Amino acid sequence: MLAVEEALRLVEQNARPLAPRRVALGDAAELVLAEAVTSTVNSPPYDKTLMDGYAVVSSDRAEVREVLEEIGAGSVPRRPVTPGTATRLMTGAPLPEGADAVVAFEQTEPIDERTVRFRQTDPAPGQHILAIGAALRIGQRVFEPGIVLRPIEIGILAEIGHAEVQVQPRPRVAVLPTGNELVAANENPAAGQIRNSNGPMLTAAIARAGAAAIELPVARDDRQELRRLVGAGLHADVLLICGGVSAGKFDLVPDALAELGVEEVFHKIALRPGKPLWFGVKNFDDRQVLVFGLPGNPVSSFVCFELFARPAIAALAGRGFGVAPLVAARLSHDFDYKGGRTSCLPARMSAAEISSYGPGESDRSGSNGDLPLVEILPWHGSADLVALARANALVRLGTEPERLSAGARIDAIRV
């Protein structure tokens, strides 16, 4: 059976970044920039005051001065400031001609509407002023392609007038649950039926991976219906089908995919849980779709998503094939591992919470060089999603059987 590492390599080979596209700035958050951005403006665009105060000539030592006018942000001063005069400015207002410093209101006392007394008469030139172009000059390179657009970058793009931006588009990921037994969360299962938990779970996982989820209706175990809904799912960049990929009589997914021209890359891997995983690619003239046939059992579906689909989605989004990083941990108990297939076992890692810390606290993680402790949780197999809810990690074990003692070093993946 195909090793997990080899399967990952095959997915990575096929997961290429989507073609860049221009999107409205409001849709660009957390996407990868696909162009170099150069500023067409100075920031700030004029000398501006950083304080509410009076614009003055810095060398002017007069205590009492005439107030020429009052300028709020958005207005423009009309009268030049000269020794013996001052202009009242609100934060953000442009500096009047002749002025080269701002004295804060707190350093002054009004005498009447037109006159003010200065307590500070020796401001340094430039005091409380942000000079034109101090932050950014026209023609200056602001961003290189490849960066992720955080809220900060979005703000700067708005400031320099990029209402649209060239990005790696957000991957669209369709979810297609399959099975005659499935009913929706708001329905009451009849005898032999269960609710569709994978659909909503995967939709949430897709959102967490930064992609856009498209939820398709549940496909019955019927060739025609399956073909129709798989066809709909092939409009997306990635199609996640769940269920119907094992060896049962009603596992019709691999056939349906073959009939629709989706080329199988692999089927079945040496992974527990997750052995039935199917992966293939549908090539169109101008695009390709990655198709994952996830095992139907919820824990298997989740593990296969985390291990394979999430890195693929990251690659499509231009972030690189981001395999889940392994965290070194110590087992809190003895564990008799039977080996056979690579295993990803639900586990609870003790230090996961304390690795972040609040104000006034010190970082306690690894304070004495210790690795986090991890407990492999009891679970009832791959249908037991409830056991997974207690987990904050998956312990990853290899194919060899091992007698692990408490304190043994093992690898875990945070989930």
Ligand code: AMP
């Ligand atoms: P299958 O691979 O289709 O044989 O499904 C394996 C097991 O997972 C069966 O017990 C299914 O009932 C269950 N299953 C399949 N799809 C879902 C789903 N969307 N939500 C919850 N359980 C599912």
Ligand code: MG
């Ligand atoms: Mg099924």
